[in-house]
Amino acid sequence: MAFAAPDHGPGYSFTSPTTASAPKQHGFYPYTDNGGSILGISGADFTILAGDTRSTSGYNINSRMAPKLFRIGGEGPDATGARIILGVVGFGADGAALKERLDTIVKIYRYEHGKDMSVKACAQRLSHLLYGKRFFPYYTHAILGGIDEEGKGALYSYDPVGSYEREQCRAGGAAASLIMPFLDNQVNFKNQYVPGSGEGHDLKAREVVPLSRNYVMELVEDAFTSAVERHIEVGDGLQVLVVTENGIEERISPLKQD
Amino acid sequence: MFRNNYDNDSVTFSPQGRIFQVEYAGEAVKQGSVVVGIVSKTHAVLAALKRNAEELSSYQKKVIPIDTHYGVALAGLASDARVLSNFMRQESLRERLTYGRPMNLSEIANRIGERAQINTQQYGRRPYGVGLLISGVDRNGPHLFEFQPSGMVNEMLATSIGARSQMARTYLEKNLDQFADATKEELIKHALSALKDSLSQDKELTVDNTSVGVVGGGDLFKLYEGQEVSPMLASAFGEGEGEESMEVDT
Amino acid sequence: MNHLPQAWGRPRDDVYGAYNASFLPQDGPKQHTQSPIVTGTSVVAMKFKDGVVVAADNLASYGSLARFTDVKRLRQFNTRAVLGFGGDVSDMQHLDRLLTSLSLRENYADPGSSGDETDTASLDAKNLHTYLSKVMYKRRTDFNPLWNHILVAGLDDADKPFLASVDLLGTTFSAPSLATGFGAHLAVPILRRVAPDEAAAETLSMDDAVNAVKEAMKVLFYRDARSLDKYSIAVIRKDGVQLKEDEKLEGQSWAFAETIRGYGTQIH
Numbered sequence: 001m002a003f004a005a006p007d008h009g010p011g012y013s014f015t016s017p018t019t020a021s022a023p024k025q026h027g028f029y030p031y032t033d034n035g036g037s038i039l040g041i042s043g044a045d046f047t048i049l050a051g052d053t054r055s056t057s058g059y060n061i062n063s064r065m066a067p068k069l070f071r072i073g074g075e076g077p078d079a080t081g082a083r084i085i086l087g088v089v090g091f092g093a094d095g096a097a098l099k100e101r102l103d104t105i106v107k108i109y110r111y112e113h114g115k116d117m118s119v120k121a122c123a124q125r126l127s128h129l130l131y132g133k134r135f136f137p138y139y140t141h142a143i144l145g146g147i148d149e150e151g152k153g154a155l156y157s158y159d160p161v162g163s164y165e166r167e168q169c170r171a172g173g174a175a176a177s178l179i180m181p182f183l184d185n186q187v188n189f190k191n192q193y194v195p196g197s198g199e200g201h202d203l204k205a206r207e208v209v210p211l212s213r214n215y216v217m218e219l220v221e222d223a224f225t226s227a228v229e230r231h232i233e234v235g236d237g238l239q240v241l242v243v244t245e246n247g248i249e250e251r252i253s254p255l256k257q258d
Numbered sequence: 259m260f261r262n263n264y265d266n267d268s269v270t271f272s273p274q275g276r277i278f279q280v281e282y283a284g285e286a287v288k289q290g291s292v293v294v295g296i297v298s299k300t301h302a303v304l305a306a307l308k309r310n311a312e313e314l315s316s317y318q319k320k321v322i323p324i325d326t327h328y329g330v331a332l333a334g335l336a337s338d339a340r341v342l343s344n345f346m347r348q349e350s351l352r353e354r355l356t357y358g359r360p361m362n363l364s365e366i367a368n369r370i371g372e373r374a375q376i377n378t379q380q381y382g383r384r385p386y387g388v389g390l391l392i393s394g395v396d397r398n399g400p401h402l403f404e405f406q407p408s409g410m411v412n413e414m415l416a417t418s419i420g421a422r423s424q425m426a427r428t429y430l431e432k433n434l435d436q437f438a439d440a441t442k443e444e445l446i447k448h449a450l451s452a453l454k455d456s457l458s459q460d461k462e463l464t465v466d467n468t469s470v471g472v473v474g475g476g477d478l479f480k481l482y483e484g485q486e487v488s489p490m491l492a493s494a495f496g497e498g499e500g501e502e503s504m505e506v507d508t
Numbered sequence: 509m510n511h512l513p514q515a516w517g518r519p520r521d522d523v524y525g526a527y528n529a530s531f532l533p534q535d536g537p538k539q540h541t542q543s544p545i546v547t548g549t550s551v552v553a554m555k556f557k558d559g560v561v562v563a564a565d566n567l568a569s570y571g572s573l574a575r576f577t578d579v580k581r582l583r584q585f586n587t588r589a590v591l592g593f594g595g596d597v598s599d600m601q602h603l604d605r606l607l608t609s610l611s612l613r614e615n616y617a618d619p620g621s622s623g624d625e626t627d628t629a630s631l632d633a634k635n636l637h638t639y640l641s642k643v644m645y646k647r648r649t650d651f652n653p654l655w656n657h658i659l660v661a662g663l664d665d666a667d668k669p670f671l672a673s674v675d676l677l678g679t680t681f682s683a684p685s686l687a688t689g690f691g692a693h694l695a696v697p698i699l700r701r702v703a704p705d706e707a708a709a710e711t712l713s714m715d716d717a718v719n720a721v722k723e724a725m726k727v728l729f730y731r732d733a734r735s736l737d738k739y740s741i742a743v744i745r746k747d748g749v750q751l752k753e754d755e756k757l758e759g760q761s762w763a764f765a766e767t768i769r770g771y772g773t774q775i776h
Contacts, residue, residue: 062679
């Protein structure tokens, strides 16, 4: 009720219920977690996105081949001409819906402007898509990859409601907490110091340098083979997408199925 | 002075059973520059002559890719064509999103036909002033549809619309039996030849004023413009396109 | 008149008694389906080298009551697609109506290129699955779900076997063998032994696939209390759909039941 009942004098039915009984609880929960993990690392002239191909419901494996990485804005069944890649983990149906929306937007952009959308613009648009459902969010962790206007590898990561940031590397999904510290250490050299450079606060941090593509591929594989060992929702297959100036390369390799 | 009282709107018949506004819309198509469309058993080709309003202006858009499997060529009001092509593109994306399949060409052709017809039967509306050739490959093979402002939609094997298009149609009728089994290159050659037949004396096909759209044989719809059409013009009319081959004394 | 403008014109409780709310509408905010009512149990399906086999029993349960024992839960959409429904039966019937109008619209728009009137399958299994996934996802987003888990079995546009699922949340996935509900726990391991991956499914014979699915149906009947030994089974191949709706589980052996201990009063 908009106004309070008087606390003295004769009573009026101000606080009377508008219905005879309290409304029933909603029995339908519109989300589920389909498990899996993704990670992205950007280099000097490339961006790599990787994800496992398992889809789960609780302890069940729905499918051993359910890719989480997608090409955005390409034409035709092979996504010809695409230069942007998206990884989504979390609730699979939201992920699929998000991917299709972004893909359509980038396609329409090319039709209306006669040129490809930049990763920067696409990244901001994705943020808006997510925030647009701030009060009924897409339950996903998204990572967007591409090549920026200077030809450098670009990587953007998102929370479910659209907060985003450009980063060197990011892990998302079920095994994010397992992979991210590994990436901090191996990509951004966190907790690595120059030997003999001093004691305590005098220690010099190891200088961060862009990593080579082959080295990053090895990191990605190590990250996933390890995550598979420690997380039951991760496994079956490893999908890797690499964007360079020349386009997108894909590789799918096996992971343990247990 | 004689004044036609039956052409003020598109909802009134003349005593002779004609709807003048719709016929005038058809005239707008005839004033647009010529476009040609041909299909073979495997490919669909659109060729168009682009005009520029003045020497310094850019050339008009004549061939518009809609989806990866088809495009349209237009003759008439380009802005009306834009409205229609935006609609077609939207519908095609919707079809891909809801069913995961490419739009059927007869379906989209009929859908814009329906839209155009509504404009001819409701007061306060005006017919589209543009004709379209809708051409591409769907699950039933290559198709070519002709669309007119009246709402008429016809499937064709080869046709042409726009200014002086009768000349192109004459060429197409004459060579019709060669189209079905033609290769992609031969089909392009025929389309350019038909287009050339429609040119006025002082005009010729150049890389600046020719657009070609090709789809089929497993390839996506591709629009060729500028230098990309130069090999096509060369193979259709020989090197040094435009000049008739020199008469050689024998 | 007092100093409370909100109270002016209102009946005083000490004169007229408290407001009797029983005259108000009994329901709260508009309620959508909160739980399924009449339900079907598992659907099982698997791919083989040139097609897909799918099966579901003919029971519709009302809670623990075996309410309807002749309900067909497989629906042939056209010559290239069959759907298997698990979950709420009334929602299944709603979808059935939706699909009928879809197929009518489809066939009217494009009666097939071959001129053969039986070739009306302009929507293949993959298209149908995409469509259904949008319907299901839209309904969950509207908080008004269709309480089903559906398997779509058939052929894709290249006539390759296609099998995928969509549930009440709009979640979709595809695999060489799939099962809904209880079958996801009991049937899938049986089917995965026969064809662990796509490569294995591509070499699997139709007979082996059908036998595996029948075996899975039998195990489900043994262990799923909401199941029936009467079932429907469909095989979808390039040459069409073979749908049998009145099959009976064969070769049952309840000998294992004799050895089960620990669920009730037992002497030993």
